[in-house]
Amino acid sequence: MWFASPDEVRERLTAVDYLADDGITTSVFLAGALGKPLLTEGPAGVGKTQLAKAVAAATGARLIRLQCYEGLDEARALYEWNYKKQLLRIQADDDAWDDIFSEEFLLERPLLKAIRSDEPTVLLIDETDKADVEVEGLLLEILSDYQITIPELGTIAAARRPYVVLTSNATRELSEALKRRCLYLHLGYPTPERERDIVLAQVPGLPASIAEQLARTVATLRALELKKSPSIAETIDWARTLLALGRTELDDAVIGRTLGVVLKHNSDQARAAKELGLAARS
Amino acid sequence: MGTGMTRESLVDRHLGFVQALREAGLPVSLAEGLDAAGALTLIDLADRNTLREAYAATLVKRPSYRPGFDVLFDLWFPPVVSGSYGTGAGERPDGGVDLEHAEVPELRDRLADLLAGDPDDPAFREFARAMVERFGRVQASAGRQSWFSFAVLRALSPETLTARLLDRMLAERGGLPEKIARQQISRNITRFQDEVATDVRRRIAEESGVEKIARSTVKPPIDRIDFLRVTKAELAQLRREVYPLARRLATRLTMRNKLGRRGRLDFRRTVRASLSTGGVPLTTRLRPRRPHKPELVVLCDASDSVSTFSHFTLLLTFALREQFTKVRAFAFVDTVDEITTMFAPGADVIDAITRMSQDADITRFGRTDYGNVFERFAERYADAVGPKTSLLILGDARSNYQAPALDTLKRLAGRARHAYWLNPEPRAQWDTGDSVATGYGSVVPMYECRNVAQLAEFIETLD
Numbered sequence: 064m065w066f067a068s069p070d071e072v073r074e075r076l077t078a079v080d081y082l083a084d085d086g087i088t089t090s091v092f093l094a095g096a097l098g099k100p101l102l103t104e105g106p107a108g109v110g111k112t113q114l115a116k117a118v119a120a121a122t123g124a125r126l127i128r129l130q131c132y133e134g135l136d137e138a139r140a141l142y143e144w145n146y147k148k149q150l151l152r153i154q155a156d157d158d159a160w161d162d163i164f165s166e167e168f169l170l171e172r173p174l175l176k177a178i179r180s181d182e183p184t185v186l187l188i189d190e191t192d193k194a195d196v197e198v199e200g201l202l203l204e205i206l207s208d209y210q211i212t213i214p215e216l217g218t219i220a221a222a223r224r225p226y227v228v229l230t231s232n233a234t235r236e237l238s239e240a241l242k243r244r245c246l247y248l249h250l251g252y253p254t255p256e257r258e259r260d261i262v263l264a265q266v267p268g269l270p271a272s273i274a275e276q277l278a279r280t281v282a283t284l285r286a287l288e289l290k291k292s293p294s295i296a297e298t299i300d301w302a303r304t305l306l307a308l309g310r311t312e313l314d315d316a317v318i319g320r321t322l323g324v325v326l327k328h329n330s331d332q333a334r335a336a337k338e339l340g341l342a343a344r345s
Numbered sequence: 346m347g348t349g350m351t352r353e354s355l356v357d358r359h360l361g362f363v364q365a366l367r368e369a370g371l372p373v374s375l376a377e378g379l380d381a382a383g384a385l386t387l388i389d390l391a392d393r394n395t396l397r398e399a400y401a402a403t404l405v406k407r408p409s410y411r412p413g414f415d416v417l418f419d420l421w422f423p424p425v426v427s428g429s430y431g432t433g434a435g436e437r438p439d440g441g442v443d444l445e446h447a448e449v450p451e452l453r454d455r456l457a458d459l460l461a462g463d464p465d466d467p468a469f470r471e472f473a474r475a476m477v478e479r480f481g482r483v484q485a486s487a488g489r490q491s492w493f494s495f496a497v498l499r500a501l502s503p504e505t506l507t508a509r510l511l512d513r514m515l516a517e518r519g520g521l522p523e524k525i526a527r528q529q530i531s532r533n534i535t536r537f538q539d540e541v542a543t544d545v546r547r548r549i550a551e552e553s554g555v556e557k558i559a560r561s562t563v564k565p566p567i568d569r570i571d572f573l574r575v576t577k578a579e580l581a582q583l584r585r586e587v588y589p590l591a592r593r594l595a596t597r598l599t600m601r602n603k604l605g606r607r608g609r610l611d612f613r614r615t616v617r618a619s620l621s622t623g624g625v626p627l628t629t630r631l632r633p634r635r636p637h638k639p640e641l642v643v644l645c646d647a648s649d650s651v652s653t654f655s656h657f658t659l660l661l662t663f664a665l666r667e668q669f670t671k672v673r674a675f676a677f678v679d680t681v682d683e684i685t686t687m688f689a690p691g692a693d694v695i696d697a698i699t700r701m702s703q704d705a706d707i708t709r710f711g712r713t714d715y716g717n718v719f720e721r722f723a724e725r726y727a728d729a730v731g732p733k734t735s736l737l738i739l740g741d742a743r744s745n746y747q748a749p750a751l752d753t754l755k756r757l758a759g760r761a762r763h764a765y766w767l768n769p770e771p772r773a774q775w776d777t778g779d780s781v782a783t784g785y786g787s788v789v790p791m792y793e794c795r796n797v798a799q800l801a802e803f804i805e806t807l808d
Contacts, residue, residue: 069395089398096387147622235593243374247406256463283528315521339521
């Protein structure tokens, strides 16, 4: 068992500075208790990857990460045979044909490593939507049965079920088959109250009044129609910036000058300045 | 949920809830239903929030389904309400106001206090419930009464409290602080309206049964809403869906181009790699294929009959400009003009659309005329369409009984690498009245595209 109850999830995640709401605690608890992978989806920078790291830190488990990208294939996600070593073995010993497909020549990649690990493991499959559709098919066997089939070796079942977290920015719809096998958690932008607490937890030394103002300002920015809404990560960057500048108050001038920390598009900055009535940037 | 609930009634309730979700259009598979049932055995059923999130995690796999899910959950698992006015008589937990007998101004004061505070405060919900009890009952017809939100909102009119709240929260008006305060107030007012609506639904369900109301209250998820019947608020919500779609369309096209095609041998890197195996080139290195740069030409109907659709497609066009190297956009009503420059990357979308309706030369008489549009396009912008171009036409193919100029379109489509026509009308209405859908459809493949889901589907089938 990973966690005994949703409340325990909240306590232990808070201990590692991850503030969870009811949705997060319940799905994190259920993913452990039901032994199902947890698919977290949402915009960039709302703490999807961080959640997996926090679960690993809170439970003292090892974190194994598979970063997905376009063109990711079996050889880099699952396992590969060490061809060079196999070749050398055959050159050295003509009778070695039978034993070149053994443990000795197997190169572990993240998925196989997570399956074979006998200590508690959190497997993070990051940005699943970036990988090609074929990779999803590859994941299905692992996600439903926690086993990997290697033609030359047979089926390897998990020594100990890893806790699997998948993240996605929803740049494309993941397949129904994959979603069906997972618990789903949508992480959106937090309420200003929760964001204030997150900022305070992440940036010690920041006055509570500034954190409150920041969270409300960011909520207002998100209500505008921007190309890219500020993420929690950017709010935290903003808080750090203000702390570094030694500001104790957040006024129009300070916001105008530091807006670039949260808004990265020129048109977004112009729009925010116009809508919020900020002075034009010099 | 009550503690007296037996195992059988819990199972019944679970099955009924899953059934209601399916009827509302959420695809809940048998396995997912079992997952949810499994989750119920692990959690504390008395904790309503945990129960809600457990169902959400196992059954709701798309954010657009969540609002409908929440409505149904509130109906099937209503909160335990202790009494009509919150706690027992005699106690005054609600800021000293007797909710049952107080005058309206006093209640508005209390509401103002709550709106200025944290909406997650239990008192917020208690107050909403008490107000529904007091004002929400309306005589629907002789001898019948029902519950309505508008009666509550009319009695208290929360919006008119905004000015008072602003005065209370700010020392002086104006600038950023006012914006922020307004944002907070309007969020809390919306929250109050939601709480009232939820409680109204709960009461109706109590009196006339859950199944009856469940069918009528769940709105379709945002990606299933018809483009031609979109409200203004929904349009704003739709706009947020545009960028992911454009990104998806772009990745779709480039991904397809990479599949199965590798470039020529990269001699230098192959030799370099062979050094680690004693000069035997065990792995060959290939040059990456030069990426194909798709060019896109968009022709967009900007007439009033499809205004919400064209508004959306213009946004899509705009978003596409940032993903594709070469996009040329044209708008038309009864003549056609290029709008590419107005949609330059980095420009403000909403400004651009306003500017387009003012500056672009797309209207002569104001009645859509596809035939003339294609003739004009072929005459003035024929060079825009070439063998590397994908041509995308967006419109309802209703040409006010003018000559359709099929041959011209055929020539244009023949020159392009691909051509697609997206029609926002339901297929059943094609070819009725002045629609030339089949005629144009025989020249350019036409797809029904009534909502975001269908648009996404079109993108997935693209080649």
